[in-house]
Amino acid sequence: MPDFIVEWLDRNDIFTAMTLMEYWDGLVTTVHLVFLSLIIGLAVAVPLAILRTVKNPLISGPIWVYTYLFRGTPLLIQLYIIYYGVAQIPGIQETFWWEIFREPLYPALLAFTLNTAAYTTEIIRGAIVSTPHGEIEAAKAYGMNWLLRMRRIILPSAARRAVQAYSNEVIFMLHASAIASVVTIVDLTGAARNIYSRFYAPFDAFIFVALCYMVLTFILVFAFRKLENHLLRHQRPVSS
Amino acid sequence: MKKLMIAASCALALAAGTAHAQDRNLRIAFDVPYEPFEYKDDNGELTGFEVELADAMCEEMQANCEFVIQAWDGMIPGLLARKFDLIMSSMSITAERAERVLFSEPYYNTPGGWFGPNDFNTDVTDMDAMKGKTIGVQRGTTMDTFVTENMGGIVTIKRYTTADDMVLDLEGQRLDAVFVDYPVGEQTVLTKDGFKEVGEPVKLGEGVGVAMRKRDKDLANEVNAALRTLKNDGTYDTIMQKYFNYDIKM
Known part of the structure; x- marks a missing residue:
């Protein structure tokens, strides 16, 4: 570390190397948790969104119920139900499920994944149903079957329309992950709360953590802008 | 003059303050x-x-x-x-x-008290035996400070905002034991079946x-x-x- 940072840390009560390490561990936990839940959530959401557009209500109905439930209730409540509720099921401690639900990480991951998958499903479904009719007709005229049409025409076209809404969902998910600290996970917010309760310095502890979230958000915004530029290249005006 | 006025009004306000102490x-x-x-x-x-x-x-x-x-x-x-x-x-x-x-x-x-399930038989002062146990405390309490300073790195410490959440996790077997203000443990843990005091109370602070x-x-x-x-x-x-x-x- 450069000398001036060491010197500054020496004169500082709160931001010692030890507390900065706590923040760092929290950052790793937050990124780990959010990244995994987003990846799994997206992987679940794409097939669900496709099935959600199917006309048969026996297939699209249950998915509608799922997205309705998870978008209609707060994430905090979902996390409470999964974390504390599961532990109350009689005999759960004797089954192999307990290995998974004992630690707070997996219940939180499950709650976050189910929640983000519900939102992402609706985002992608919206993009799929708004595919211009002409594109589909053209694909049909070429003799493409449903699967090929979905793969070559509808999904790539829908991805372009969904990416902006999805970038919002990713940022919301990052911010929503702050509630992981209520189930004893020491994420960024958890680290800030521990440090705050040790030094009784709300401004220092929370402003620092807010800055950490902001930096993460900027990185996400930047990455999504790159992705949008790439996907929506064809919409850019032709430069003279 | 102005300063005097301010001083006078301050004195008046103070006098009014004491007069209305009741x-x-x-x-x-x-x-x-x-x-x-x-x-x-x-x-x-x-x-x-x-x-x-x-x-x-x-x-x-x-x-x-x-x-x-x-x-x-x-x-x-x-x-x-x-x-x-x-x-x-x-x-x-x-x-x-x-x-x-x-x-x-x-x-x-009041002292801090150790509470856990009936089958918890480890000596809480024996650091070798406590290694790897998961201990619950309330965040920011003197019990938190005690466990963090004396057992940090030996046991896994879980910090809770409320005693209710902590006891819920003790019941759910996510915690091996809790270190909590003695009367609180007596009221919330010992009133439940299957739990006992698992160590000597520690005078803190x-x-x-x-x-x-x-x-x-x-x-x-x-x-x-x-x-x-x-x-x-x-x-x-x-x-x-x-x-x-x-x-x-x-």
């Missing part, structure tokens, strides 16, 4: 539930040892008291932000806290005091005087015996 308003903050110190009874009324003591203290000080409910996390910031004037919510006197707030003389002291803003020195003197009277005239003992079968007087 109907002075004080707001006292509690974190509920923290049985048996402060909790809501079956009718939803705020009650408990500290609530009754606060009532008696206000009467002694001839002040109108309003009771405010505040989560533990925001206690000291709330006091400093003038959301209330006194904290009587089992706040142990520590050097770190004393830098931010002014404490009265201690009015009680300098006891519990009323916390006030640093500038309220006069108020602190009044509080100390009132507490001393209550401790000597038997009022304190009457209230204590209502809630405890052991001595917490300090």
Whole structure:
């Protein structure tokens, strides 16, 4: 570390190397948790969104119920139900499920994944149903079957329309992950709360953590802008 | 001239302040539930040892008291932000806290207690045996500091905002044991089947005091005087015996 940072840390009560390490561990936990839940959530959401557009209500109905439930209730409540509720099921401690639900990480991951998958499903479904009719007709005229049409025409076209809404969902998910600290996970917010309760310095502890979230958000915004530029290249005006 | 006017009006305001000492308003903050110190009874009324003591203290000080409910996390910031004037919510006197707030003389002291399921047979003072155990504490309490300083790196420490959440995880077998303020453990853990005290209580800190803003020195003197009277005239003992079968007087 450069000398001036060491010197500054020496004169500082709160931001010692030890507390900065706590923040760092929290950052790793937050990124780990959010990244995994987003990846799994997206992987679940794409097939669900496709099935959600199917006309048969026996297939699209249950998915509608799922997205309705998870978008209609707060994430905090979902996390409470999964974390504390599961532990109350009689005999759960004797089954192999307990290995998974004992630690707070997996219940939180499950709650976050189910929640983000519900939102992402609706985002992608919206993009799929708004595919211009002409594109589909053209694909049909070429003799493409449903699967090929979905793969070559509808999904790539829908991805372009969904990416902006999805970038919002990713940022919301990052911010929503702050509630992981209520189930004893020491994420960024958890680290800030521990440090705050040790030094009784709300401004220092929370402003620092807010800055950490902001930096993460900027990185996400930047990455999504790159992705949008790439996907929506064809919409850019032709430069003279 | 102007300065004199201001000084005069200030003096007048101060005089008015003392003259109306009888109907002075004080707001006292509690974190509920923290049985048996402060909790809501079956009718939803705020009650408990500290609530009754606060009532008696206000009467002694001839002040109108309003009771405010505040989560533990925001206690000291709330006091400093003038959301209330006194904290009587089992706040142990520590050097770190004393830098931010002014404490009265201690009015009680309870030890930290170890509680766990009946099949927990490890000696909590034997660090080798405790290795790898998961211990629950309430975030920011003296019990948290004790476990962090003495057992950090040996046991896994889980920090909770409320005792309720912690006991729920003890019941759910996510925790091997909890280290919690003795009376709280007695009320929340020992009342459940299958749990026991798993170690000797540990005396921590300098006891519990009323916390006030640093500038309220006069108020602190009044509080100390009132507490001393209550401790000597038997009022304190009457209230204590209502809630405890052991001595917490300090």
